[in-house]
Amino acid sequence: VENGYQGCIMVPTEILAQQHFETLTEYLGKQGLRVELLTSSVKKAKRREILENLELGEIDVLVGTHALIQDDVVFARLALVVTDEQHRFGVDQRAKLSNKSQFAPDILVMTATPIPRTLALTIYGDLDTSMMQGKPVGRKPIETLCYIGEKRNAVYAGLVRQVQAGHQAYVVCALIDESEGVEARSATEVYTELQATYLKNISCALLHGRLKNQEKEEIMSRFAAGEIKVLITTTVIEVGVNVPNATLMIIENADRFGLAQMHQLRGRVGRGKDQSYCVLLTDNDNHETLERLQVLRDSDNGFFLAEKDLELRGAGQLFGLRQHGLPDLYIADILQDIGVLIEARELAKKAFQNPQMLREIESALSSQFDERFQRIFYS
Structure with a gap:
């Protein structure tokens, strides 16, 4: 300016x-x-x-x-x-x-979403990247707790105590409505249930992505103003929500979320001076599930969690629609082969400086990835 x-x-x-x-x-x-x-x-x-x-x-x-x-x-x-x-x-x-x-x-x-270094190099290799780590001064570490479904009543009794103490809370669900193919508590179901029981005399609201923008903005404004005490929601509150008075985050069916995503959700609390809590609720008590959730319980390093997520869930497609699972690499391991990835990048930069080689590369990639290549390459 x-x-x-x-x-x-x-x-x-x-x-x-x-x-x-x-x-x-x-x-x-x-x-x-x-x-x-x-x-x-x-x-x-x-x-x-x-x-x-x-x-x-x-x-x-x-x-x-x-x-x-x-x-x-x-x-x-x-x-x-x-x-x-x-x-x-x-x-x-x-x-x-x-x-x-x-x-x-x-x-x-x-x-604010932590990205594993290996993926950052692949996706943002043409940018200079900076990472800001640590918390703003004065914020306390969020205490993360993990419980199986039989503790659900005790967790919601704790939610009521937080509200009675003058605080606010989020309850996050994986689905908007019930689904036959997915065993998970939906936001609509949890909202109806809590309204009739624990939140009978407490101001609460249902927020999800199918609401009109104006409705979403109005609900969030009322929550930020303290009029709504408990927000039952989906992951629409994952980013851009700053309510320092919110001290409790309950994640229903936590086994259905990625570690990095839950870390992002957890960041919606702990934004004020009071001690905050994130409670992971799961009805899946197998050893592997609980072990994965304990990784989140024991760490607040988003970049470590993103690497762990990548290791457990797979990277998804670099050129495609699939968001998780095995990547487009048939031989390389995106976690283990970081040295090769960096070397390949340097060789690619040199190749791009050779006009003849660049034409050959463009031709090969265009035939391999059709219009997706044009969109990625020239944006």
């Missing part, structure tokens, strides 16, 4: 956008910089004013949701593009934002 350019930050939810807007206004407003917020909730007159000032270069930093990639959003001199929780956006969406500038903007992508 001091050099006469603009910056923007795109996030997946309106609540997170509001949080970033308030933080940046506090930091940058003192320097006399103008920060604006653009989401689908912005009224037409205000939106028109923002777009006009943005194109004139009078707005220094724009914070927003997917609204930033609409065709009528035009920057005067965009030079820095930040995408937070970048895994929630498609490749094309991120590219569309950076393509709004003729100045080849610098790009920063951020995620």
